[in-house]
Amino acid sequence: MLRGRMMDFPLTLTHLLDRATRYFPRSEVVTRLPDKSLRRATLGDVSARCGRLANALQRLGVGPGDRVATLCWNHQQHLECYLAVPAMGAVVHTLNLRLHPSEIAYIARHAGDKVLVCDRTLLPLWENVRAEAPGIEKVLVVPDAGPAPEGFLDYEALLAAESPHHAWPGLDEDSAAMVCYTSGTTGNPKGVVYSHRSTTLHAMALCMRDCVGVSEEDTVLPVVPMFHASAWGMPYAAVLAGAKLVFPGPHLDPTSLLDLMAGERATLAAGVPTIWLGILNLLDENPKRWDLTSVRSMVIGGSAAPPSLIDGFRRRHGLEVTHAWGMTETNPLGTLARVKRSAGDLGDAQRLEARASQGYAVPFVEVRHMAVAGDGAPVRLPWDGASMGELEVRGPWVASAYLGDEGSDKFTPDEWFRTGDVVTIDAEGYVRITDRAKDVVKSGGEWISSVALENALMAHPAVLEAAVFAGKHPKWDERPLAAVVFKPGQTATPDELRAWLEPRFAKFWLPDAYLTVEQIPRTSTGKFLKTRLRELYGEHLLKNP
Ligand code: AMP
Numbered sequence: 187m188l189r190g191r192m193m194d195f196p197l198t199l200t201h202l203l204d205r206a207t208r209y210f211p212r213s214e215v216v217t218r219l220p221d222k223s224l225r226r227a228t229l230g231d232v233s234a235r236c237g238r239l240a241n242a243l244q245r246l247g248v249g250p251g252d253r254v255a256t257l258c259w260n261h262q263q264h265l266e267c268y269l270a271v272p273a274m275g276a277v278v279h280t281l282n283l284r285l286h287p288s289e290i291a292y293i294a295r296h297a298g299d300k301v302l303v304c305d306r307t308l309l310p311l312w313e314n315v316r317a318e319a320p321g322i323e324k325v326l327v328v329p330d331a332g333p334a335p336e337g338f339l340d341y342e343a344l345l346a347a348e349s350p351h352h353a354w355p356g357l358d359e360d361s362a363a364m365v366c367y368t369s370g371t372t373g374n375p376k377g378v379v380y381s382h383r384s385t386t387l388h389a390m391a392l393c394m395r396d397c398v399g400v401s402e403e404d405t406v407l408p409v410v411p412m413f414h415a416s417a418w419g420m421p422y423a424a425v426l427a428g429a430k431l432v433f434p435g436p437h438l439d440p441t442s443l444l445d446l447m448a449g450e451r452a453t454l455a456a457g458v459p460t461i462w463l464g465i466l467n468l469l470d471e472n473p474k475r476w477d478l479t480s481v482r483s484m485v486i487g488g489s490a491a492p493p494s495l496i497d498g499f500r501r502r503h504g505l506e507v508t509h510a511w512g513m514t515e516t517n518p519l520g521t522l523a524r525v526k527r528s529a530g531d532l533g534d535a536q537r538l539e540a541r542a543s544q545g546y547a548v549p550f551v552e553v554r555h556m557a558v559a560g561d562g563a564p565v566r567l568p569w570d571g572a573s574m575g576e577l578e579v580r581g582p583w584v585a586s587a588y589l590g591d592e593g594s595d596k597f598t599p600d601e602w603f604r605t606g607d608v609v610t611i612d613a614e615g616y617v618r619i620t621d622r623a624k625d626v627v628k629s630g631g632e633w634i635s636s637v638a639l640e641n642a643l644m645a646h647p648a649v650l651e652a653a654v655f656a657g658k659h660p661k662w663d664e665r666p667l668a669a670v671v672f673k674p675g676q677t678a679t680p681d682e683l684r685a686w687l688e689p690r691f692a693k694f695w696l697p698d699a700y701l702t703v704e705q706i707p708r709t710s711t712g713k714f715l716k717t718r719l720r721e722l723y724g725e726h727l728l729k730n731p
Contacts, residue, residue: 196359197386200273207233210428217261218435234350236270241348250275255299260433272363279365280413284710291318359383369711377589384583388517392423404429409457415518440464451480458488458712489713493542494645511544517583521545546615551581571612578602627656627666648676653714668697
């Protein structure tokens with residue numbers, strides 16, 4: 187074999203940091219602080235402060251491979267941890283501040299966290315965690331609302347005492363850069379360990395035009411928390427490209443976000459459907475209040491973006507949504523919905539259909555979907571747009587194992603990752619999620635897609651949100667039930683909702699009951715919490731036959 191004669195140059199985050207320092211020192215990094223004022227800095231400032239942070243952490247005893255946890259909102263200092271900690275050869279571990287304190291403590295213990303960087307505003311949360319996370323020896327407090335209290339190290343004071351120069355070590359591209367835990371609703375969260383290589387390649391993929399296309403000209407607003415799968419890699423892609431970054435801090439309400447988007451002239455923003463649903467409603471009520479002409483795309487993922495949301499933004503406000511699918515285990519981007527040129531002249535309805543799908547795989551991610559044959563052997567399903575099976579993926583930014591020895595059943599003998607998502611894949615490669623495997627409604631042995639029913643219900647003019655889940659049934663085992671939140675001042679009867687769905691679905695798919703609720707319970711990362719819905723209302727049909 188003739189081997190290629192190219193350099194073996196490591197793909198590390200240190201290169202992103204160096205590049206930003208050299209080429210984009212004037213790109214802005216803007217943070218909204220707890221008091222709502224804006225803190226303005228540049229990538230040049232961030233780079234110098236990364237040197238200071240690495241020196242401070244080294245002085246505190248942080249060495250190669252040590253885990254430095256963060257308990258922070260999205261802001262400049264969090265970005266500094268994202269860059270400096272991996273570049274010094276340590277590992278940044280983003281703790282999810284929406285979890286229960288004992289879950290946070292479990293995760294911190296499991297990951298072996300040694301040092302914590304915590305927002306001052308989140309210290310009350312840390313106080314409820316600390317007794318159960320004794321491995322964390324030092325806490326650096328980001329003084330987002332006044333200086334660090336007694337007994338804590340002040341992040342800013344530590345940085346001020348250090349030199350901005352740090353001799354970044356040469357790193358193996360396969361060494362760990364970040365640990366992020368799944369937000370699993372069953373069992374303990376599992377640790378996913380991103381490498382420098384996986385994160386760098388993922389950032390490059392995000393910069394591809396047919397993907398998110400992050401460029402130096404962009405102003406990127408990651409609304410998705412930096413503890414949720416590295417804010418989908420957006421901060422890294424922005425630093426790689428030299429884009430302007432805007433962080434919302436703790437202010438995630440629709441008005442604050444729209445003020446920030448308009449005020450900073452954001453071009454790209456990323457967040458989960460609930461965030462965008464709130465924004466769409468506010469825009470519908472105040473269509474002229476914000477100038478959003480700078481916005482070229484809003485990336486939506488984390489759970490299914492209803493077609494009515496995508497269509498509402500486009501038709502009523504001229505705003506484009508990019509629907510993407512990913513998982514903590516996939517660093518996270520896996521598929522993205524864009525309409526191919528080869529699709530030709532599609533009508534609006536067909537374009538929407540493609541854009542509301544989870545899309546086709548991004549380069550280097552491979553997908554297949556599988557069923558179990560009668561003899562128990564796994565079989566690959568055809569890409570016919572109809573066969574439903576579990577999605578499996580592989581690629582350079584897909585996990586090959588979890589931290590510790592949990593979850594080995596998620597990896598197949600031929601080295602694919604089992605996502606737990608039930609999908610169809612069509613001949614063009616478009617993936618459509620019909621459910622999480624554990625949320626599929628199994629009625630009389632047939633599978634009913636809760637996501638398809640939810641999307642249709644959310645297109646009803648009176649419905650704000652709807653979740654469909656399995657209710658227990660004496661004859662059919664399970665039947666679909668719908669929990670519906672109406673828009674303020676609006677309502678619809680169960681008969682009207684049923685009539686709305688009837689033309690679109692087979693009769694046995696139609697929910698047996700429509701329960702009006704004030705809000706739908708959610709997970710810490712904004713997904714419908716169907717286990718809770720089942721606990722609350724799952725026996726409704728048994729009690730109301
Ligand atoms: P997480 O690891 O918290 O990001 O959760 C990953 C899971 O979120 C996936 O396995 C899907 O079930 C769900 N998910 C992510 N993106 C989408 C999407 N665009 N549409 C539907 N479900 C999604």
